[in-house]
Amino acid sequence: MASPSRVSDRGPFAGYELDGAWDEMFDSSGEPRPHYQELYSRLLAIPADELRRRKQAADLAFLNQGITFNVYGREEGAEQIFPHDLLPRIIARAEWREIEAGLTQRITALNLFLQDIYHQGRILSDKVIPREVIYTCRHYRREMRGIHVPQGRYLTVVGTDLIRRPDGRFVVLEDNLRVPSGVSYMLTGREIVKRMFPILYQSCGVMPIDHYSQLLLSTLRGLAPREVADPTIVLLSPGIYNSAYFEHAFLARQMGIDLVEGCDLAVHEDIVYMRTTSGLVRVDVIYRRIDDDFIDPLAFRQDSGLGAAGIFNAYRVGNIALGNAIGTGVADDKAVFAYVPKIIKYYLGEDPILENVETYLMTDDAQRAYVLDHIDEMVVKAVGESGGYGMLIGPHSSTEQHEEFRRRILADPRNYIAQPVVNLSRAPCFVEGQAHARHVDLRPYILFGDKVTIVPGGLTRVALRRGSLVVNSSQGGGSKDTWIIHE
Amino acid sequence: MLSRVADNLYWMSRHLERAEHAASLIDEHLNLMLDSFSIPVDQRWTRVAASLGVAMPDGPVEGIAQTLTFGESSFSIVSCIAAARENARQVREQTGSAMWEQLNRLFLAVRGAAGENQWTSDPHEFLKMVREGAHLFQGITDSTINHDQGWRFIELGRYLERAGALAALLDVHFDMFADLGPSSELSEHLEWVGLLKSCSAFEGYCKVYTADLRADRVAEFLLLNTVFPHSIRFCMERIQSAVRSLPEGSRKATARVVRLTGRLRAALSFSNIEEIMSAGLHPWLDNVRRQLEQIHVGIREAYVDYPIERSVGA
Numbered sequence: 001m002a003s004p005s006r007v008s009d010r011g012p013f014a015g016y017e018l019d020g021a022w023d024e025m026f027d028s029s030g031e032p033r034p035h036y037q038e039l040y041s042r043l044l045a046i047p048a049d050e051l052r053r054r055k056q057a058a059d060l061a062f063l064n065q066g067i068t069f070n071v072y073g074r075e076e077g078a079e080q081i082f083p084h085d086l087l088p089r090i091i092a093r094a095e096w097r098e099i100e101a102g103l104t105q106r107i108t109a110l111n112l113f114l115q116d117i118y119h120q121g122r123i124l125s126d127k128v129i130p131r132e133v134i135y136t137c138r139h140y141r142r143e144m145r146g147i148h149v150p151q152g153r154y155l156t157v158v159g160t161d162l163i164r165r166p167d168g169r170f171v172v173l174e175d176n177l178r179v180p181s182g183v184s185y186m187l188t189g190r191e192i193v194k195r196m197f198p199i200l201y202q203s204c205g206v207m208p209i210d211h212y213s214q215l216l217l218s219t220l221r222g223l224a225p226r227e228v229a230d231p232t233i234v235l236l237s238p239g240i241y242n243s244a245y246f247e248h249a250f251l252a253r254q255m256g257i258d259l260v261e262g263c264d265l266a267v268h269e270d271i272v273y274m275r276t277t278s279g280l281v282r283v284d285v286i287y288r289r290i291d292d293d294f295i296d297p298l299a300f301r302q303d304s305g306l307g308a309a310g311i312f313n314a315y316r317v318g319n320i321a322l323g324n325a326i327g328t329g330v331a332d333d334k335a336v337f338a339y340v341p342k343i344i345k346y347y348l349g350e351d352p353i354l355e356n357v358e359t360y361l362m363t364d365d366a367q368r369a370y371v372l373d374h375i376d377e378m379v380v381k382a383v384g385e386s387g388g389y390g391m392l393i394g395p396h397s398s399t400e401q402h403e404e405f406r407r408r409i410l411a412d413p414r415n416y417i418a419q420p421v422v423n424l425s426r427a428p429c430f431v432e433g434q435a436h437a438r439h440v441d442l443r444p445y446i447l448f449g450d451k452v453t454i455v456p457g458g459l460t461r462v463a464l465r466r467g468s469l470v471v472n473s474s475q476g477g478g479s480k481d482t483w484i485i486h487e
Numbered sequence: 488m489l490s491r492v493a494d495n496l497y498w499m500s501r502h503l504e505r506a507e508h509a510a511s512l513i514d515e516h517l518n519l520m521l522d523s524f525s526i527p528v529d530q531r532w533t534r535v536a537a538s539l540g541v542a543m544p545d546g547p548v549e550g551i552a553q554t555l556t557f558g559e560s561s562f563s564i565v566s567c568i569a570a571a572r573e574n575a576r577q578v579r580e581q582t583g584s585a586m587w588e589q590l591n592r593l594f595l596a597v598r599g600a601a602g603e604n605q606w607t608s609d610p611h612e613f614l615k616m617v618r619e620g621a622h623l624f625q626g627i628t629d630s631t632i633n634h635d636q637g638w639r640f641i642e643l644g645r646y647l648e649r650a651g652a653l654a655a656l657l658d659v660h661f662d663m664f665a666d667l668g669p670s671s672e673l674s675e676h677l678e679w680v681g682l683l684k685s686c687s688a689f690e691g692y693c694k695v696y697t698a699d700l701r702a703d704r705v706a707e708f709l710l711l712n713t714v715f716p717h718s719i720r721f722c723m724e725r726i727q728s729a730v731r732s733l734p735e736g737s738r739k740a741t742a743r744v745v746r747l748t749g750r751l752r753a754a755l756s757f758s759n760i761e762e763i764m765s766a767g768l769h770p771w772l773d774n775v776r777r778q779l780e781q782i783h784v785g786i787r788e789a790y791v792d793y794p795i796e797r798s799v800g801a
Binding site: 063064065240245246249250253258259260261263264266268274275276277278279280 | 733734
């Protein structure tokens, strides 16, 4: 790793350091990259006090709008302000095009994969993926075998996490194919940053993202199983104590659809209704923001009070569409992730445009032995978890924790994968009145309708703690606005 | 509109109306207390508590206003604002973003240390902030969202709460100060002014009757006036107009709500104050309060808590 060097001693960048990670803003000689030039010179021209004032104004806007999330394991309903960084993260248009092409390819292949494994299972017969990998997936849903999903679309909304390696290449860290969240922070963050830097925003020629909600609505409408002029679409939320409730309410309002909870739904003779002030109204499409397990106590977890009894039967007979379909989690299992390059090749006959982060399967003897020997250099993750829960970051953990994870891996190899620690790229963040380098990732949101649509940008997540590589909001992460601009 | 959403909008509005009313009442009584010849302090707060429909809080009498404002009870001003915000949070996609923002801002300003510090330095400013915050919320509500069903449930909550609070307030006041005439003590006179002021009614009253205060006129103004927004009749007209525009939920339950509101509205439209006073104000107000309660229950049964079988296939 190169020794830290300073880029500049000017303005907010005094003391800003570069290290072995790719810096989004500065090249290795400490010069701002061309697409960051405008932001750089603008920031130097804004007095320090003014920057602080804007930071406070932005924080206040977040507080007053109640842009919050809940953290599990704390007092119920303890809302936290979503930490948002003032400085936008900028990506050049040319580079974005490649990301877009890579994600489109990836999602198209994953949808074909889901269609296949819940029907003929060709990819399994052809031994591209071992059967046991699929059938041991926690999120594989046997109940979905042979069920026709509307338009053959298993995936409706996907959030794929990308990171940038020290060599500057974007690679895929994981796919979120069940109920990806965070898009509301992308949309509200943009509104606020636009207000903080109106001139800069205009002069940069940032590509707009405001049409996301309309795109989502028409994608959902495309799923309607019934020929009606105006299908009833609802967003099903677990309710206000869910960590993403703000987002559920936000999206429902933006789309002008009803936000329902399980208690608002009733299923009668395989038709789903919602309770309204004018009696029961038939529902056609459910954008569900609750997990498979909780959607229907008759079909899945019996103790779930969040869904509605009978939804799955209505789904099976084709009276209701769900976005995303049930059982999509099998394709974002972290062990299946390792096979995605093969999946792309198998269904599309193409090489993947976006590489995967190297992934070791603990069921493979050689790979496991290697990981157990090098666990202090690895990130070990439980395959069915997300949100930064149930993982070990080797270099930042104690010997006891290493031992603990070695034991867990040996006890249940199928449940873990390991990835080498990737030094995520860094971008300047405004912390305590100065710009400091913090590690970031990128989650673009992909809508799968008649075609694949990706609004230009996404959620840049930031590890706000110095040196930290964990960007999840539940683990002290924040977000940044993401600008795609013409160079 | 979802039944759960209608219910939350209704309660959001009721809770906020209640906070605003309590703030006006407490503010006015803190003001009346400043006069040296005013009535005994404990008697005053017993009356305020009774008007708000809560038990007289324990503790030293100097702290009662603060308890009514910040207390743990679900009827304190801060509890009501928190409850209104919680209702709004449950249906955030249905309240306009500006509405939510204003309610959230009010909540953040009154709760915890920020609110108590403000109270300690100046209770009047604090209560004024509550009232202005509630007025701003109502203004935003009326001028930024569609005047559709959701708005009508907000109207229902606001005016049912207001009518009930007015009936309670008048009942308690007339129980203590039955009459007002040239021979009355100055302190009594001030209490009548206070009654009007706590309903923002003093200036409105003077426009109609001049500053010549008389008990039956005060009652007439707060009960039967057609143009003053804090009269029970005005409230009933708004309630009736909201009820008429609601969808036909279940025919029978809806018809009941229409009948109940029509009956009370008619009683207010065709009564005159002499008859009411000679028959006794207390039983009359009691009857009004009972009918308001029936309307509240009727609305729930027609739109929120109906049995499922009744409307399958509808």
